[in-house]
Amino acid sequence: MNAVFMGTPEFAAQSLKLVIGSHNVQCVYTQPDRPAGRGRKITASAVKQLAQASGIKVPQPVNLKNEATTLQSLNPDIIVVVAYGLLLPQEILNIPRFGCINVHGSLLPRWRGAAPIQRAIEAGDEKSGVCIMQMEVGLDTGPVFANHTVSLGQSITAGELHDELASVGAKALIEVLDNIERGQANAEPQSETGVTYATKLARSEARIDWRTNAVDIGRKIRAFNPWPICSTSYRGKDLRILRSNINKLDHSAQPGEVIHVSSEGITVACGGDAVSLTDLQKPGGKILTAKEFLNGHDVTVGDIFS
Structure with a gap:
């Protein structure tokens, strides 16, 4: 034809x-x-x-x-x-x-x-x-x-x-x-x-609201990879999140608070349960695993992502 x-x-x-x-x-x-x-x-x-x-x-x-x-x-x-x-x-x-x-x-x-x-x-x-x-x-x-x-x-x-x-x-x-x-x-x-x-994706949607439950945050992180890529703020600077895992656990931490840190991931409290951040990227930088990110950043329990 x-x-x-x-x-x-x-x-x-x-x-x-x-x-x-x-x-x-x-x-x-x-x-x-x-x-x-x-x-x-x-x-x-x-x-x-x-x-x-x-x-x-x-x-x-x-x-x-x-x-x-x-x-x-x-x-x-x-x-x-x-x-x-x-x-x-x-x-x-x-x-x-x-x-x-x-x-x-x-x-x-x-x-x-x-x-x-x-x-x-x-x-x-x-x-x-x-x-x-x-x-x-x-x-x-x-x-x-x-x-x-x-x-x-x-x-x-x-x-x-x-x-x-x-x-x-x-x-x-x-x-x-x-x-x-x-x-x-x-x-x-x-x-x-x-x-x-x-509906068409908008960059404004990519900001993570840690008050949301972990399942919804995890889905959004996957849905917005490779664009526009979910982001959060850590110590006053933007941080992009490309992959995460859902952690089904009870906690009393505030949304966005770091509750566990290991080479496998940085676990952050959500409105319900928690997510473990496994792939991160600073603006203009390369994508890092949690282990690589922790080599250059002293993330500790109690830190806040906002």
Whole structure:
């Protein structure tokens, strides 16, 4: 099939790689180059880098208001959208013979929206997955061609789940594309019950409130790794927390108070139970294990994280 691909981050690049290998990709739309990394250097998206390496034209419009004519001239059989970052207007959805399909990182209708991977972990979901969906104007409301479920362990981070779903989703996408081409694809409407929305992440959410129970804090630490990464204050300076373990124990300490220190972790009292901080990072520094952090910091029982 002749396909137009729209996507931006690494999650989308894995799908693009497989589509390039199995269909004729006419062009690839991606977000404009933006600052990235510590040096804030203007950087091309993962999708753009892959497309250019494959010799494919890469338009990067700020929006799609003026793209309908260009897309009509290409006359694609299908448009594939994966984590693109822009909503497609109806006039574009109507252009391809087989419409537009999307790879979405949740088990729809749960977690429609911008941050399904992170919100699933933050909420303590036992499973997540990917859906291949026929696109509509509504936000992630279209009928679903296929879904694939993955179990969520008690230690998985958003980064780890992202990588797993990117791989699963790319393979599922190719299966659906092949079925569409053979006339064997069937999309089922989403259920009207169980709808939830995964709002976009904000840096302000990443501050740890030690008055919260340990389970919720632990989930948030995993959900916000690798971005925006949970943080707290220790001795007047910011400290980022990337991994932790939950300690089910009774204590009389105030929230944020250190109640145990060892090379295995720095245990901090929460509103309920405690968390043991195992991977920490000072601003601009490298990620340290608890043992490495303690080699340079004299953390003692009774210290306060705030």
